[in-house]
Amino acid sequence: MKPSTPKGTRDFLPAQVVKRNYIFDTIKSVFIKYGYQAIETPTMEKLSTLMGKYGDEGDKLLFKILNNGDYLADANEDALNNKDSNKVLSSIASKGLRYDLTVPFARFVVMHQNDIAFPFKRYQIQPVWRADRPQKGRYREFYQCDVDIVGSDSLLYEAELVQMYDEVFTNLGIKTIIKVNNRKILFGMAEAAGIANQFMDMTVAIDKLDKIGEQGVKDEMERKGISTEAISNILKMLNMSTLTEFETAFANSETGLKGVEELRTFHQYFDLKTPYNKVEFTPTLARGLSYYTGCIFEVEVDTNAEGQEKVKMGSIGGGGRYDDLTANFGLKGVSGVGVSFGAARIYDVMEELDLFPKNNASELKVLFLAENQQAHIQAFGLLNQVRSAGINAALYPEFKYKKQVKYATSINVPYMVMVEQTEDGTVQAELRNVATKDRTVMHIDEIIEQLKD
RNA sequence: GUGGUUGUAGCUCAGCUGGUUAGAGCGCCUGAUUGUGGUUCAGGAGGUCGCCGGUUCGAAACCGGUCUUCCACCCCA
Numbered sequence: 001m002k003p004s005t006p007k008g009t010r011d012f013l014p015a016q017v018v019k020r021n022y023i024f025d026t027i028k029s030v031f032i033k034y035g036y037q038a039i040e041t042p043t044m045e046k047l048s049t050l051m052g053k054y055g056d057e058g059d060k061l062l063f064k065i066l067n068n069g070d071y072l073a074d075a076n077e078d079a080l081n082n083k084d085s086n087k088v089l090s091s092i093a094s095k096g097l098r099y100d101l102t103v104p105f106a107r108f109v110v111m112h113q114n115d116i117a118f119p120f121k122r123y124q125i126q127p128v129w130r131a132d133r134p135q136k137g138r139y140r141e142f143y144q145c146d147v148d149i150v151g152s153d154s155l156l157y158e159a160e161l162v163q164m165y166d167e168v169f170t171n172l173g174i175k176t177i178i179k180v181n182n183r184k185i186l187f188g189m190a191e192a193a194g195i196a197n198q199f200m201d202m203t204v205a206i207d208k209l210d211k212i213g214e215q216g217v218k219d220e221m222e223r224k225g226i227s228t229e230a231i232s233n234i235l236k237m238l239n240m241s242t243l244t245e246f247e248t249a250f251a252n253s254e255t256g257l258k259g260v261e262e263l264r265t266f267h268q269y270f271d272l273k274t275p276y277n278k279v280e281f282t283p284t285l286a287r288g289l290s291y292y293t294g295c296i297f298e299v300e301v302d303t304n305a306e307g308q309e310k311v312k313m314g315s316i317g318g319g320g321r322y323d324d325l326t327a328n329f330g331l332k333g334v335s336g337v338g339v340s341f342g343a344a345r346i347y348d349v350m351e352e353l354d355l356f357p358k359n360n361a362s363e364l365k366v367l368f369l370a371e372n373q374q375a376h377i378q379a380f381g382l383l384n385q386v387r388s389a390g391i392n393a394a395l396y397p398e399f400k401y402k403k404q405v406k407y408a409t410s411i412n413v414p415y416m417v418m419v420e421q422t423e424d425g426t427v428q429a430e431l432r433n434v435a436t437k438d439r440t441v442m443h444i445d446e447i448i449e450q451l452k453d
Numbered sequence: 454g455u456g457g458u459u460g461u462a463g464c465u466c467a468g469c470u471g472g473u474u475a476g477a478g479c480g481c482c483u484g485a486u487u488g489u490g491g492u493u494c495a496g497g498a499g500g501u502c503g504c505c506g507g508u509u510c511g512a513a514a515c516c517g518g519u520c521u522u523c524c525a526c527c528c529c530a
Contacts (some may be wrong), residue, residue: 342530404492
């Protein structure tokens with residue numbers, strides 16, 4: 001039989017894992033610096049935790065786990081006979097794979113509210129699963145990398161999160177544009193245009209702006225039955241760029257004015273330090289129809305930056321504030337704000353721009369090669385010394401020179417040490433630089449010195 | 454979930470409108486050669502043509518189903 005992985009899942013080769021970990025490590029070190037702590041939640045959650053949190057569409061995309069034991073014995077018989085999958089489900093499956101990290105986190109906060117201190121700052125890097133149909137850059141198993149604060153509505157955290165974006169992408173070497181908006185500004189626009197009741201339709205249309213253009217947005221809103229007058233009003237507002245303009249437009253929208261004020265406060269915190277990346281107020285940023293209620297963020301690769309012109313990639317990060325994150329689980333009035341890093345997309349961008357470091361600390365530094373069995377045993381002793389000095393080292397098991405060199409070149413190791421017996425019966429070690437082909441016989445202590453830098 | 458697309462050796466792919474024992478390059482293994490950095494030469498192993506069923510005297514090729522790949526839509530990350 002031909003081995004394969006399930007649809008939408010993949011294996012990761014050593015070189016890929018090294019690169020992925022480089023991204024995670026860079027992100028983690030920034031999280032830790034800003035005072036966030038890691039948590040983990042189980043791969044599976046109860047379906048009662050998961051169902052109904054992502055809409056009807058989301059429920060379909062949940063992977064369900066069959067109950068153990070004789071699950072059909074306990075299945076709902078009527079539903080089974082009628083082939084009613086939805087009804088049968090609840091009697092044969094009570095667990096599912098996590099669909100994102102936010103809902104499990106909300107469950108976590110409610111369950112452990114007495115063990116954690118608010119504001120609670122956590123980060124979480126774990127895979128999630130979706131039974132979506134796979135396509136380019138979309139898998140059924142992928143990592144999410146979330147950082148959130150719950151239990152405070154201070155805008156200091158919005159500023160902090162954007163600073164973290166700025167620092168992470170600077171460290172990774174990607175020049176980005178960090179777009180900032182506020183859902184209250186969007187609501188203000190709907191209110192100012194007199195279509196507050198069609199806020200959702202408007203938001204969904206605006207969210208597609210990048211994809212379908214201004215005319216497309218106009219058409220979409222028309223289709224949703226928004227009046228032409230309101231549409232032209234909204235389009236006019238979308239082209240405004242300063243908070244002062246919005247303040248004027250929102251004279252009759254309390255929510256809109258609140259949004260302007262929130263963004264001003266955000267800037268009071270944020271502007272104390274000059275960011276390396278572009279941070280732009282973007283009134284057209286909508287972030288889908290998700291649960292966001294305040295500030296929203298999205299990160300894009302800056303295609304105007306030198307060397308990045310050709311990068312075609314959607315958003316590589318996003319997030320925002322959501323009130324009542326935990327209300328679903330019975331804890332009201334707890335506000336949260338968080339952002340997510342799109343690890344897989346960041347990986348692709350870094351690959352395209354060749355931004356991964358060449359010499360990774362987790363890679364093998366030196367490969368020992370021995371001439372014969374006698375030398376092999378001696379080489380193992382030398383190997384121990386090199387490893388004790390903290391250098392990543394390995395010994396090749398066979399003696400055939402051709403195979404040794406072939407292996408060394410195929411694993412891309414920078415140094416080799418050839419261990420040979422001399423005529424007087426002692427052993428000598430020769431350090432070889434694979435790239436320059438330099439070779440020198442030297443004492444093992446010297447070799448260690450050489451390899452250390 | 455809808456529409457399309459892909460599947461032949463470990464890898465990248467040929468294989469005409471159905472017709473003998475299914476091929477190439479690379480890789481792999483063995484031996485020689487090279488006083489040592491993937492050399493050269495010779496030989497070799499490896500495929501139920503994704504899987505199941507059908508049409509046919511005959512299927513890798515045609516038809517149906519299924520799994521997989523990639524793409525668009527829906528939605529989303």
